[in-house]
Amino acid sequence: MTTPPPPVRTAGDILFGILLLVLEGVLVLIAAFTLGMRGWADSYGPAPAGPPPVDWVPVLVFGAITGGVLLLAWAMLRGGWSWTAGGQFLAAALLGIGTLAFGIQEWARAHPATPGPTAPATPSEAQCVCRSGGGPCECPGG
Structure with missing residues (x-):
């Protein structure tokens, strides 16, 4: 025996889908607000030395x-x-x-990039030695 196809209820289906999306949106907003307040409250504590550990709570919640x-x-x-x-x-x-x-952001915050090589500094006028008598100034390294 075959079962009859389910009844067509397109309008109710769409309205129920919109209702669920609105309820989930409210749930996401509550979670985002709670996690934001958590981060805001943590900013008043003493700053840890070095990079902070990865905070997995937002990743797990979402x-x-x-x-x-x-x-x-x-x-x-x-x-x-x-x-x-x-x-x-x-x-x-x-x-x-x-x-x-969220996961990528937390990982990047906990693992900051190491600074790359810097270009050698060019000598400034403060490093140059100028002699009286109108001669040329002597700068270190050039």
Whole structure:
């Protein structure tokens, strides 16, 4: 026996997808605000010597939200809510890019680039020795 196809509910599917995106947006804003306040409060403490360690909390928080959105997208796709699933997959892709950006930013902050070789300094007039009598000035190295 075959099962009948699921009923077509495009308008409800789109509205439910928009509702979920708004709720997830609120969740992301709350997480961003909380993590921002955490960083702001840490700025009042004593500065550590050397580069700070990698702060994995933002990466883990946004990674967990991305994972939850992916699970919800998969469940919506299995349930026949194709428009909602498409919006959830799009939101998961954007959250994944944001999570990756947080990870790269934290890694770069904790591992600053070493300064490259510097060009040799040219002698300035303060290093030059000028003798009275109108002769030429003698500069070190040239």
